[in-house]
Amino acid sequence: MSIDFTLTAAQQKLQRNAREFSVEILQPVVAKADEERDPQKAFMLMKGAYLESYKLGFATGFLPREYGGGGISNLDLQIVAEEITAVDPGFATVLLVNGLALMPLVWFGSEAQKKKWLVQATSDPRGEYLAGWTVSEPVDETGGTANFDHPGARPAGIGLVATHDRSRGEYVLNGKKYWPCNAGGWDLMGADVNVCIVRTDPAKGGQKGLSAIVVPRGTAGISYGEPISKLGHRLCQNNAITFTDCRVPEENLFAVGDGDLVISKAFTWSGPVAAIAAVGVARSAYEFALQWSKTRSAGGGMPMIHHQAVGYMLADIAMKIEACRAFSWKSAHYLDQFDSDGHAVGAMAKVFCGETLFTTVFRALQVMGVNALDRQHPMEKFLREAAVFPLYDAGNIGMQMRKIWGVMLDEKFDPRAIADSRPMPFQKSMESAGALVPQHSDAKAR
Numbered sequence: 001m002s003i004d005f006t007l008t009a010a011q012q013k014l015q016r017n018a019r020e021f022s023v024e025i026l027q028p029v030v031a032k033a034d035e036e037r038d039p040q041k042a043f044m045l046m047k048g049a050y051l052e053s054y055k056l057g058f059a060t061g062f063l064p065r066e067y068g069g070g071g072i073s074n075l076d077l078q079i080v081a082e083e084i085t086a087v088d089p090g091f092a093t094v095l096l097v098n099g100l101a102l103m104p105l106v107w108f109g110s111e112a113q114k115k116k117w118l119v120q121a122t123s124d125p126r127g128e129y130l131a132g133w134t135v136s137e138p139v140d141e142t143g144g145t146a147n148f149d150h151p152g153a154r155p156a157g158i159g160l161v162a163t164h165d166r167s168r169g170e171y172v173l174n175g176k177k178y179w180p181c182n183a184g185g186w187d188l189m190g191a192d193v194n195v196c197i198v199r200t201d202p203a204k205g206g207q208k209g210l211s212a213i214v215v216p217r218g219t220a221g222i223s224y225g226e227p228i229s230k231l232g233h234r235l236c237q238n239n240a241i242t243f244t245d246c247r248v249p250e251e252n253l254f255a256v257g258d259g260d261l262v263i264s265k266a267f268t269w270s271g272p273v274a275a276i277a278a279v280g281v282a283r284s285a286y287e288f289a290l291q292w293s294k295t296r297s298a299g300g301g302m303p304m305i306h307h308q309a310v311g312y313m314l315a316d317i318a319m320k321i322e323a324c325r326a327f328s329w330k331s332a333h334y335l336d337q338f339d340s341d342g343h344a345v346g347a348m349a350k351v352f353c354g355e356t357l358f359t360t361v362f363r364a365l366q367v368m369g370v371n372a373l374d375r376q377h378p379m380e381k382f383l384r385e386a387a388v389f390p391l392y393d394a395g396n397i398g399m400q401m402r403k404i405w406g407v408m409l410d411e412k413f414d415p416r417a418i419a420d421s422r423p424m425p426f427q428k429s430m431e432s433a434g435a436l437v438p439q440h441s442d443a444k445a446r
């Protein structure tokens, strides 16, 4: 039987473990940490839960077994992620970002780099290992994130510059990053490693001039500002980072000239995870609103669910959650088949589920009525969490939709490839869709 949504015994066990961890270890610490105004203190409050998750293999389970990881598939990751995000998607993001940082080494790193950095990640005796995925930059004249693949030289695109000092065998990093998760580590002195996207050739555009480099904790020339205080996903740490003459050994560089492909593939791998994260939050909002509507009458003599308007809204929410879960699983399955080269479907799942379920969570608030706004209930937190999905993990407008569009623009685009599970290899020619090149630069170029 080739299509079957039944979980295997091993997947059921994974789901049980993830559910137990989420309810027994994570849930008790979430409310206090979410209320904490200082984002670094909030992050620190999650350290105990993180240590437990590391022991259970959730922090590095997606890495290949040969480097000490759990070797779990993208589909298995869906099962774990739904359970954790149903309790707190910010904490789940800490785990996800380890993958965003380290999976690029799996795909693009040399064997020596994999042995060195991946084994370190999976064999931390303290169990507190963190990896930062360091791509996003402040939105200003000399940086940006959505336009990482812009064909123009600097200042278009990524602005963290890595200059090769051949005499000392090092790259020298100068510039800023803004938003990277985990990057500051537990003490704001740095994650164990930061995998940074850098401009190794500022004269070239984003399709030729970017690379990735591993910056280990303790490297001089990096300062971490106060983490960003966010509307939702408050339990993960997002950093403001400044690099000033930061020297990194040249053997830490990888994906030379292909940093664009690293960004595109990493944010494809995370697409189905972000999609199921939206399912997790919507599921919790739905279950709370359902229970509320079955146990409160609002003075109408019968529980609210007996009003047809309320019943229809609940039915609408339930349908959308089921549809989004199926799409998330399908996209994860596609990624499993093609070594995470499923750029269009990964992005589609992320965009569709994040946006569909944001409105669904709002509907759940309407089912409940004004009491949804009372902070003694969890609904306002669900709404804040849901608002993050269309914006983070490569924003839907500036990055993920552009990626889907870029794949479709290719003359060999196969509109049935996803349904028929056929490969659609991603290529550089599919990047830069819609990049705007100012008129005056054209004139100069001529």
Ligand SMILES: Cc1cc2nc3c(=O)[nH]c(=O)nc-3n(C[C@H](O)[C@H](O)[C@H](O)COP(=O)(O)OP(=O)(O)OC[C@H]3O[C@@H](n4cnc5c(N)ncnc54)[C@H](O)[C@@H]3O)c2cc1C
Pocket (backbone or CB within 6 Å): 093, 097, 100, 132, 133, 134, 135, 136, 137, 139, 144, 145, 146, 147, 178, 179, 180, 181, 182, 233, 236, 238, 388, 391, 392, 393, 394, 395, 396, 397, 398, 399, 402, 434, 435, 436
């Ligand atoms: C909880 C959380 C965790 C995160 N973790 C990380 C992390 O670990 N590492 C990391 O590097 N980043 C991280 N980020 C940042 C995140 O990945 C963002 O998606 C990324 O910064 C890009 O944001 P953006 O799409 O809004 O792009 P921006 O560059 O800020 O663009 C802003 C807006 O401009 C418009 N726009 C710009 N260019 C175009 C274009 N070419 N076409 C169409 N519209 C355009 C769009 O409306 C877009 O939404 C995180 C963010 C959050 C909230």
